[in-house]
Amino acid sequence: MSAQNNGGQPGNGQAARAEAQRLFGAFQNWGAVPIEAAILQPAGTLLDLYGEDIRARAYVTHDPVQGEMMLRPDFTVPVVQTHMAGGAEPARYCYMGEVFRKQEGAGGARASEYLQVGYEVFDRANPQRADAEVFALFARLLSGRALRPSIGDIGILRAAVNGLPTSDLRRAALMRHLWRPQRFRALLERFAGRAPLPEARAALLARLQAGERVESAAPQIGLRSGAEVEARLTKLLSDAQTPHIPGALVDRVEALLNVADKAPKALAQMRAHAGDMPWIAPSLDLLEQRLAALAALGIDVDALDFEASYGRTTLEYYDGFVFGFSADGREDLPPVASGGRFDALTTVLGQGSSIPAVGGVVRPALLVELEGGA
Secondary structure (H helix, E strand, C coil): CCHHHHHCCCCCHHHHHHHHHHHHHHHHHCCCEECCCCCEEEHHHHHHHHCHHHHHCCCEEEECCCEEEEECCCCHHHHHHHHHCCCCCCEEEEEEEEEECCCCCCCCCCCCEEEEEEEEEECCCCHHHHHHHHHHHHHHHCCCCCEEEEEEEHHHHHHHHHCCCCCHHHHHHHHHCCCCHHHHHHHHHHHCCCCCCCHHHHHHHHHHHCCCCCCCCCCCCCCCCHHHHHHHHHHHHHHHCCCCCCHHHHHHHHHHHCCEEEHHHHHHHHHHHCCCCHHHHHHHHHHHHHHHHHHHCCCCHHHCEEECCCCCCCCCCCCCEEEEEEECCCCCCCCCEEEEECHHHHHHHCCCCCCCEEEEEECHHHHHHHCCCC
């Protein structure tokens, strides 16, 4: 196997593999069961989860028997599938192997194939304690390295959106774009009446509101039926009649997204925002419990960075606690380790059952690169 395959960085393949084995062994010593996942994964499952956007980041191929397949973009989905098919409770798993992701815009500096070592916990007894366990384990395994830990909580952002006084349609749109900060903010501003509609949509709505029938003489092509197009037009017309979200409330949401401070101070700031958004208070209580669990495991939470928007552009299947360990002064690098809670993923893949789950991954090649290993 080449150095590129082993570690993802030219020249550090053997060192990365050795670091991966160290981490993999440590996770097993912590009680995790090793698990394997096929390199070729069914594309349908991943497309259903992430939508067509994943094609821009994954390598897609076609098998004459199995149909459309993807080179494994991560381990979490197959691990969840394996557990939901009959895993014991509670359960801890670990894995090691290559993942494959396109690196557009990286100028060729980042590898598209690299090693990951991961650890996942499925435990419904005390999710906050499980969050703390995973973070504390990663912190211990990465101690002594020049890495800055950060945490966030997607659950607080989801709660903020779910409580907004607007239609289900608009809440769903905001939730769908929570991972795209610019698009999310543009929608918020539009739903508050502070930004204009896109020209094409405004023109279409004007025709609908005037009672015109919108149809085309061209033959129907594409996947949507005529009935589906009509339903979509009806939704657009209904959405245009939805009252605006109060501007002051939108300002609160945007201020919440910008909270970044040491964890206790950040919690206090978000408590202040909860005066106008009381529906986020239960999520803030969970954060407070998590910080207490972290402190009980020896984490200095007073020195721990909290960013409300942490992980919004890269950790899109997480729905609660998120964390990462990044190299100071190396904004060109992705986090050396990252992870979080993915309860909703177990619901989607569980075929009627679900279980709280949290985990994370380490990129051993980045550890080697940062230490100048070869």
